[in-house]
Amino acid sequence: MKNPENSDSIISFLKENGFSKSQLERVVKTNPHLFSASLEKTIKPKIKIFQDLGFSANDIVEIISNAPTFLHRSADNRVTPSLSVLKSLFGSSLEVAKVLKRSGWFLMNHLEKTMVPNIEIFKSLGVGMEQIIKHIYNFPRFLLYIPNDMKKIVKKVDEMGTCRSSKMFIHVVRVVSSMKDENWELKLKHFSNLGFLEDDIFKMFKKAPLMFSVSQRKLKNVKEFLLATGKYDISCIVSHPMPFLCSLEKKIKPRMQVLGILEIRNLIGKWPSLSTITCNVK
Structure with a gap:
């Protein structure tokens, strides 16, 4: 901290706005440069934006505590436009706050250049807004890809034969987007070693894309247990791969x-x- 007086002023201001000792410590650890920033030009204007939009004091504190780096971003060119996009999608400051408390990445990106075009890509593919909104909430960074990169991922998924009208389409795209090429090839090898043909692997993946995040050991254990029952064979597993996503011992x-x-x-x-x-039994 180059200017102790400035740092003290910032700390006092944050305390006055509801920051606890542990939250201040988190901010210091995550973004020590914040305490050399201008209180009047950098910090206060950002907090005022949230206040003017109706965010509660507690929500503002939690959002900043989780991602204080966004305070260095331009209020006019980044923070305000991003909040405007999120509010248009989620409808209320309360819902936007829930999203931002999960991830501050939305305030670090040009949403008009990333998320908005990507939403349009999926809408043009027939994906409903309800599914898109769920993905924004549950997988915050998924729709922050450069749109051209997202188009390449969609093309890759198309080449796998995934039906765009399937409710699993966006899930398949997300899983593919999260994997490097070498990891993808490694997973294909794992399934091949378990006795699955390549076409069968893609069939299963399109039905249960999250199975690619399951460990090799669990895949092996589930497959061997099902076959050992004598009631199911490989073709049954290919047709219904969901057991790979369930607990072997508990379910x-x-x-x-x-x-x-x-x-x-x-x-x-x-x-x-x-x-x-x-x-699932209800």
Whole structure:
């Protein structure tokens, strides 16, 4: 801190606006340069923007604590436009605050040049806004790709044969976007080593893209357990890959044990499909 008086003024101001000791420590650790910034020109104007838009004091504190670096961004060229985009999507300051508390990346990017064009890309592909909004909330950085890069990812997914009208389309795009080429090839190798043909791997991936985030050990254990029952073969797993996303010990094994008991008592003639076994019971 080059100017102790300036640093003290900033700390006092933040305390007055509801920052706790632990939150101040987090800000110092994350962005020590903040305390050499201008209180009047850099910090106060950004906080006022949030106040004017109706954000609560607690939400403002939490947003800044989680991502204080955005305070160095231009109020007119970055912060205000980004908040405007988010509010147009989520409708209220309360909902925008929920998103920003999950990720401050939205205030660090030109949303008009990244997220807005990417939303239009997915809308043009038939993806509904409800799905898009869920992805913005659950996977904040997904729609912040350069639009041309997003188009390349979509093209790659198209080449895999994924149907654009499928509800899984945006999920497939997201998973592909999150993986480097070498990681993608490694996952393909893992499934190949488990006895799956390339076409079958792509069929499963399009139905359950998150299976590519599952460890090789779990994939192997689930596959071997299902085959060991004698009730399911590789083709059953290809048609219904969701077991790879379920807990083997907490979900699959207990349900299989129940089916075994029902079969012994002649209460069932045929075991249900894997999709039925892995569905959530309400």
